[in-house]
Amino acid sequence: MKWKWHIYYSVEVLFALLTCFVIYYAFCRREQSDLVFVIFNLYALLAVILSLILVVRVDRTQQRRKQSTRKRLAHLTENLSSPALLWSDDFSQVVINEKLTGVTGIAMRDDYDARELVGLFFGMKEMNEADIRRIVMERNLERRCTAPDGTNHELVWVTSSVETDSAGVTTFLSIAADLAELRSIQSELADYSRRLAASEGRYALSMELTDIGILLIEQGNPKLFPSDKLCAMLGLQGTVITVPELEKLVYPADMAVFERHLRNMRESMRAFVGEMHRIELRVRAADGQYHWYSYRFKAKENPETGRLVVGGSVIDISEQKAQEAMIEQLAYVDDVTGMPNRNRLMRMGEELYAGTVEMGTSYWVIVMDIDRFHLINDTCGYAEGNRLLQSFAEVMNAQIKSYGGFAARISGDNFALILRDSGEDDLPDRAVQRVQQMLATKASGTLVNRNLTCSAGYARMPADGDSFEHILEHAEFAVSANKRLGSISRYTSVMHDSIIRESDLEMQLAEAIQRNELVLYYQPKVALETGELIGLEALVRWQHPSGQMISPGVFIPIAEKSHLITQITRFVMNEACRQARQWQKMGLPPIVMSVNVSGTDFYQQNICEQLLATLSRNQLDPRWLEIELTESLALKDIDLTIMQMQQIRAAGIQIAMDDFGTGYSSLSYIQRLPFTMLKMDRSFVLDMETDPVVREIVCSVMRIAKAKRIHTIVEGVEKPEQARLLRLYGCDYIQGYLYGHPMDAAETEAYMRENMTKRKVY
Template identity: 30%
Template sequence: MGELPYSSLDFAGAAQEPVQRILIVDDEARLRDSYRELLAGRAEIVECADGREAMARLDSDTFDVVLLDIRLPDISGLAVLQWARQRAISAIVIMVSADPDIDSAIDALRGGAGEFVRKPCDPELLLRAVERALQRRRLERSHALLAARLEQSERLHRFLVEQAPDIIYTLDEAGRFVFVNGRVESLLGFCREELVGQPYTELVHEEDRERARYAFAERRTGGRASANVEIRLRCKNDDVVHVDNRFIVAMLSATGIYETEMPRDALRFMGTYGIARDITERKRAEEKISFQAFHDLLTQLPNRVLFRDRLALALSQAARRATLLGVMFIDLDRFKTVNDSFGHAEGDQLLKTVAQRLKHCLRAGDTLARLGGDEFTVMLPDLLHADDVVGVAEKIAQELGAPLMLGGQEFRPTASIGIAVFPRDGETVEALIAHADLAMYQVKNAGKNSFGFYSPHMSEARRERLSLENDLQLAIERREFVLHYQPQFSQRSGQMIGMEALLRWQHPRLGLLAPGGFIALAEETGLICRISDWVLQEGCRQLALWHADGHRHLRLALNLSARDFERKDLLERVVAAPARHGIGCDRLEIEITESLLLDDAEDVIATVRQLRQHGVRVAIDDFGMRYSSLNYLRRFPVSSIKIDQSFVRDLGRDQGAASIIHAIVGIAEGFGLHLIAEGVESEEQARRLADLGCEDMQGYYFGRPLPADEVLEWATP
């Protein structure tokens, strides 16, 4: 069988290569503009915004490539694809979609789409996909032209068979190869000479031979003949490059061959004609998409979807067998610190290491999944006793605690583990995961690096918290927040020098709540910034009233949350509040905690410096209790420090307290800072503080926090 080189064909008079055309189908104009700009110069671009317009265009015009979105405003892109295939429209369809559903991607590929690209599209990937499709269309056009010229020539027909990208074969009536084209060698490594006379089973994967029996050596013809049957064909040797060098996946279509010159009722079966198309790459793409839909790409563990599916199946089995099942919710401790200190690359490496260590602690039938971030879940089926989970938890704690290197430093991971057991702690997927999560948070709140079982009171506490969160959402609108004020006095002059504004919540059911009962929740939910805005405005409004009544010497101290310092407009908000009420910025003092100095120190320093430049006073609250550092006092342009009340309380009982206060007084004098002591409850404490050099004070001795209309009345020592 000789081969016919392309140079021997007569292409005289062939028309110049026509301009290729692309149809973009997407309802978002900005995406169509992006695609058009990306593909400019490669083909003629036509656009439309919905499926019906696309079908009308395809019905009346010719295109080489269609960029087709799955989600269109009128009909699905899959429906357009199906319609195009039914109409035998030859354009290559590239599906583009943000749909996370794995089924849509597989349906698109099986429905005849040439490529599937997921939104948001990587421009390089999209461009390569389009260029491949355009090249394929050019080849198809050339092939079609060639086929038309070779239609009447047996020699040219054989040339086409040999150049086909698919394996083309014929079998005799006994299922032995009579002919197979040269493609079998490049795909499978077999020479056709060694296959002729051999049974077709020589090529078929042993596990697929039963199915191949009715497809490979097909005897039927017409509409009943085999079409698009997936069969694995084995490779002869390792010279053939495929997924595992053992087999390819082929799409097989075959039909019986009969002696046509005999009477119809006496047709003699002569053999089978078939085509096998290599779809290995498509199958790999489908498997990859399927894996990504059900696994975490970083750790290769099952994701939330697969975990819930396996848990649901295991629960039905546990109920049938009357066995116990455990669910563990694992959250790494200090993971945010790792990311912030060492970077996300090191954080990702830590997650992969943790995943491997967790695997080593589990049985073959257990399931470990990553839910996202630093959260993992474990399913432990077939338990004899609920306490069997304890051994696994202890093993996990020991395995995780082994040191590893992060950023050139030794690091020992720890985790907080919550445990729920079926059926005691819940009988559904949702209940068990939620209860294990609650138990984990209880461990977090108790100090981390441990494990704990769920108990019903945790759900009650969660319900109370959710109720409080809902009430907090409405508290500002309902005007339920109030400010109480505690006076600050100068011991030397005996005069009131200022007020500290202290937030209270007049809860309609729980009564008057101090900040400790809701501030942490407000910070967690993001409501703290709205609350701080209210405190700023209400405090400055009240201070303006006191100034108008003749108390112009008073200044106001109020607290801001660390979350407030994350806002870019903090300076504008703080400066605008006193200006709105006609008081000077120097009458306002913002109190911050020492722990804030360690969080994003450079940003906080810049914000504090800007506040001071506008005249706003800034004080460090509870000084000496946390991370006191002379270096921070040197870098932060604060105006005041407040001695924590715990040192004041120990005066007269602990000589060390007096020494600490004396040292703080010296620090304040050395840095030129205003000093005030809080928590003064007796005349003796006030006298001792004055002897140590601290003259300005606040506390119950001078006056309790009271509403604005009462505080001036009672604020006299």
């Protein structure tokens, strides 16, 4: 996102500078001009102002969002009941709450360097990237913090990332616990162990000497010895407790953890000598509720009996766990849908990947995109877009209930689903098809006339990659590789190379648009009866710096997937209208200029307004513009298509159905769609001379079109025989190499002049 913003900002600034230059140039020649220059200057000045306002507004919006997030996190940190430190990896934000100041004596001061201050808490002089990774990755980091007055504090830290902004700056929240009390407990335990005797009575006596939760376990003794404080915490009676009695208090889901640690203590107690260990689990407390407790322990030898004794402190950490859950919510849960986010997916996926390698299991990793989601945001607003995301999340969660697995929202309109591979190769296809069916039922409110679909790609783990990150990338490749809406594709190794090539071409195309490397060529449309030129189709070409002329068949599909298509359409529309008007001013006969419009542009809510603005800017009458829509595009969302077309026709702009007869049962839609022209695909021309069935189809289309008062044109005509047959069948116009190849503006002008006096009729 950061590089896209820089490109966008650079384009805006470049456009503003260029427009200022044009204003200055026009001003210097104002005496040689007329009212057109005045109007142009006013428009250009307005464009500069609007561009600058847009840049400033977007920048301020990002700054406000960033400041809001920082304030929210700072407020959370300051109100935590545990010692906490909020800091960013560029050290632009450091927040120390009162609890941490109370423990360490360190408070925020203006004369402190932020990097050194954070390093002070973690006992590190220089905070480099390796130090930051260690702080985040190590679950319980024990470090010595030295205050400015020389006082040392032993702290244990738990750190999580809670926010990464658009500039790539990550904010971390670190929770600390003071080890001074725990160290004191260890010292007391060492003293008590020397005084313990073999009798239970003496154990009970030692427990009376402390007012903290302590649990002792003696080697070879089936009984456990809790302190009075621990008995009060858990509601225990007496001075001893048996293992079965304690098991009744342990939370069922934590029983396996408890039994594993207890078994390790009894079978290999000597392994716990000298080093501090810890176990965390939920136990039912005296209030009848389950609390989180931390048991920090180590083993020492009782000098009086020679037996090993495991002893340690039991501390209620429920509040700390609640804080960790809050951090988990911030770091791992998507705030729009409530689903796990990409961070959670990556952690889960890495664990699963390791398991698949060790246990020989496999999973399907499926990535799904909501088709044309950006159009819904543009036309219906972000609130409606968020509601659709929430509906899609409900659909994903329903799949988890049916198939099991794990689902997450990974970005924008991208979702991921992990399913256990049960040996059925069609499982991903069936799961996605069910998602597609359920998604189609979510069209309500302003989306009631929308055809909601999603596309998907999937890969098998671990077969399709050497890490979960690569598996996920490959599933995303599979989504991108198929250009059809609603497609489902499985990853293959060939896709990777293809995507890399397309990615390079996409970056070159974005640069080409900025450097004005796109040019227009024009192909004639001729009346069959008279040979008169009645129109031109504007065709875009890419003049690559290498000298190669790149066909639109190569770069248009890439532009449609990367949303560069809108910039290309605007360029083609504006240049075609400008050129058509210029030829009119030169005294050439007016012709209809045809421009192809993509689905991305056609389904924008203000498409008609944009067309009229372009016509007005170039002073071209709407009747001399025709937009061409492919048959598949026009019939994709029939109700919305009709609404958009009616607005365009009401404005006086003509509409042609391109590639007619290649996709759907088109004849049934002719009556509903307000087309002015049917453009039959070149495939009919190829077989028309030899196939009687094709000839009959062409004749039928011509008859129906004439009955509906719709003009017809056939493209791809290269032979005189084809032109004669089409003329016989009642076709109005033709387009093809028989009358002219695509030509640049100069060649087209010469062609138009020649057609005024010299025409060919077959």
